[in-house]
Every structure is written in structure tokens, then in C-alpha cells.
Amino acid sequence: MAVPATAFAANSPSDAGDGRSTTAVAPAAVGLDDPAKKEIAMKIVSSAENSSLDWKAQYKYIEDIGDGRGYTAGIIGFCSGTGDMLDLVELYTQRKPGNVLAKYLPALRNVDGSDSHAGLDPNFTKDWKKAAEDSAFKTAQNDERDRVYFNPAVSRGKSDGVGVLGQFIYYDAIVMHGDGGDPTSFSSIRKRALAKAKPPAQGGNEKTYLNAFLDARVWAMKQEEAHEDTSRVDTAQRVFVQKNNLNLNTPLDWKVYGDSFHID
Incomplete structure (x- = not known):
């Protein structure tokens, strides 16, 4: 049985043998x-x-895998059809206005809930890979994940x-x-x-x-x-x-x- 991931205190006799008690703190469960x-x-x-085990190589990953969710991309499979890709690009744009993906925000809002590429093709995948060279975009992916x-x-x-x-x-x-x-x-x-x-x-x-x-x-x-x-x-x-x-x-x-x- 797992224990809560918090440390706890227990009273134990002092090693000094002077009758006082000291507080021993158990390490927090990992x-x-x-x-x-x-x-x-x-x-x-x-x-x-x-x-692949190289998850950090996936910031630039993007493709339509045919699952009805539009484009799947990034370190955790953000999807154009499920809203999380939109949230990611919005966060990135808040932090870095005028980035290479900002111009796709209207299209991402329109295709949310569908597998459509309307307004994204033909350059969205290329621009995604370009954005993935930006440390600010990598950080945004980490934070949204x-x-x-x-x-x-x-x-x-x-x-x-x-x-x-x-x-x-x-x-x-x-x-x-x-x-x-x-x-x-x-x-x-x-x-x-x-x-x-x-x-x-x-x-x-x-x-x-x-x-x-x-x-x-x-x-x-x-x-x-x-x-x-x-x-x-x-x-x-x-x-x-x-x-x-x-x-x-x-x-x-x-x-x-x-x-x-x-x-x-």
C-alpha cells in the first residue's frame, strides 16, 4: 500500500541518553x-x-495520424481537434506575441472539435517545427503538459x-x-x-x-x-x-x- 507523499514526525529517545526526546522526520515518499x-x-x-525514448526530440513532432483529432503534435500529442493545441498556442502567444504560430489561432479555434485542417495547411506543420526551435515554445509545451x-x-x-x-x-x-x-x-x-x-x-x-x-x-x-x-x-x-x-x-x-x- 502506498503512503501519502508527505513527511511525518515521530518522537524517539535522544541518542545522547539524557532523557530528552528528539523529533525524527521520515523522508517524504517519492x-x-x-x-x-x-x-x-x-x-x-x-x-x-x-x-522512441527520446521525448525531448518530440517538441517538433507533428502529423495527422488519422484518429479524427486533426494534427497531433509535440511532447504529449497536443491535438488541433481537442482544444489542447489551441490552449498551447494561446499560452505561447501570450508569452511571445507575434510568434510564428500566432497567425494560426483563428484557424485553431475554428477546427476545434473536428479533424479539419482548414486554415492550417499548407504551412502549419513547417511553422510548428520552426517554433519548436524556440526555447519559449518548448517551455510552453512543458507547462501545458x-x-x-x-x-x-x-x-x-x-x-x-x-x-x-x-x-x-x-x-x-x-x-x-x-x-x-x-x-x-x-x-x-x-x-x-x-x-x-x-x-x-x-x-x-x-x-x-x-x-x-x-x-x-x-x-x-x-x-x-x-x-x-x-x-x-x-x-x-x-x-x-x-x-x-x-x-x-x-x-x-x-x-x-x-x-x-x-x-x-
């Missing part, structure tokens, strides 16, 4: 927001999203009492499914899991709960043709659960879409 664990998370997601996906996943995972692996499982689910109100969103997946098992924060067994969540995640993925390959769960996250690696400790070995990956 969460996915620990820099080393976060780096692992970025690599595992990149293995699924980009078939954390605000929309990473921080909510870690926060919810900690409140449910799951450890680093569980927080990553939440993160990967939010990345793919978002957290809207539809039946395949993260919150709906979590609700299906809670109907089957209690999380550690409610006295449940962590492995049992994580398996229930992954079962619900697989169901959600199979509702959409573009996500029907569930190997990022079956031969990656599920493997870590089976190995009791609830802290996502290295070395790690997994497969995604038939490709093998390793982190020392």
Missing part, C-alpha cells in the same frame, strides 16, 4: 513528480506516442493512495483519453475501476485496484478503432504491476506495439 521518476514517465509515454495532464494525474493518484506506478498509470490514461465527461475519459475509467475495487486510500489492495483500473482502461481503448491496440497496457503497465514494481524502479523492460524498450 511520487511521480520526483524529477527522476518524471523523466522515466516521459520516456515511457514517448515510447508509446513516438516509438503539466497543467493539463501531469499534475492532475499525480494529484489524483496521491489522493487515491497509489504509488509512483499508479500515478503513471493515471497519467498515461489522461494523456490518451483526456478528462472530459464522456464514457472513455479518465474520470469515467476511474469510476469503472472504483466499481470493481477500492483504492489504497479506502483500504483496498493496490495491485488489485490498479488491475481493475487497467481493465477499465483497456475497455475504453477498445471503444475507439485508433486505440484498439492495447499493448501500452498489456505489455508495459500490466507487466510492471505483475512484477510488484509499484515504485517504478529501474531497470525497466517493456514492449509497445511490438517494439522493445529498456531503461537502466
Whole structure:
């Protein structure tokens, strides 16, 4: 069972033997927001999203993968059809007016909710790659990833009492499914899991709960043709659960879409 990611104090006798008590503070439990664990998370997601562990090479990535979400781009798969790409470009433009992507804001607002490229072609992909050379755009991608996906996943995972692996499982689910109100969103997946098992924060067994969540995640993925390959769960996250690696400790070995990956 995971412990809350907070330090606690305990009274213990002083080593000096003078009868006084001293306060010993236990180290805080490591969460996915620990820099080393976060780096692992970025690599595992990149293995699924980009078939590469080099997630920092993905700032410039952009293509239409035919999933009905328009262009997918950047380190976390911001999509022109789901609003998060629009939010990203708006943030970038607030910080750096007149940037190379600012002129596409009207088009991004118009195509939100569709797979349309109207107003984006033919130069949007070229300009995206140019913007990705700008450190301000990279920082904006990092910040939007954390605000929309990473921080909510870690926060919810900690409140449910799951450890680093569980927080990553939440993160990967939010990345793919978002957290809207539809039946395949993260919150709906979590609700299906809670109907089957209690999380550690409610006295449940962590492995049992994580398996229930992954079962619900697989169901959600199979509702959409573009996500029907569930190997990022079956031969990656599920493997870590089976190995009791609830802290996502290295070395790690997994497969995604038939490709093998390793982190020392």
C-alpha cells in the first residue's frame, strides 16, 4: 500500500541518553513528480506516442495520424481537434506575441472539435517545427503538459493512495483519453475501476485496484478503432504491476506495439 507523499514526525529517545526526546522526520515518499521518476514517465509515454525514448526530440513532432483529432503534435500529442493545441498556442502567444504560430489561432479555434485542417495547411506543420526551435515554445509545451495532464494525474493518484506506478498509470490514461465527461475519459475509467475495487486510500489492495483500473482502461481503448491496440497496457503497465514494481524502479523492460524498450 502506498503512503501519502508527505513527511511525518515521530518522537524517539535522544541518542545522547539524557532523557530528552528528539523529533525524527521520515523522508517524504517519492511520487511521480520526483524529477527522476518524471523523466522515466516521459520516456515511457514517448515510447508509446513516438516509438522512441527520446521525448525531448518530440517538441517538433507533428502529423495527422488519422484518429479524427486533426494534427497531433509535440511532447504529449497536443491535438488541433481537442482544444489542447489551441490552449498551447494561446499560452505561447501570450508569452511571445507575434510568434510564428500566432497567425494560426483563428484557424485553431475554428477546427476545434473536428479533424479539419482548414486554415492550417499548407504551412502549419513547417511553422510548428520552426517554433519548436524556440526555447519559449518548448517551455510552453512543458507547462501545458503539466497543467493539463501531469499534475492532475499525480494529484489524483496521491489522493487515491497509489504509488509512483499508479500515478503513471493515471497519467498515461489522461494523456490518451483526456478528462472530459464522456464514457472513455479518465474520470469515467476511474469510476469503472472504483466499481470493481477500492483504492489504497479506502483500504483496498493496490495491485488489485490498479488491475481493475487497467481493465477499465483497456475497455475504453477498445471503444475507439485508433486505440484498439492495447499493448501500452498489456505489455508495459500490466507487466510492471505483475512484477510488484509499484515504485517504478529501474531497470525497466517493456514492449509497445511490438517494439522493445529498456531503461537502466
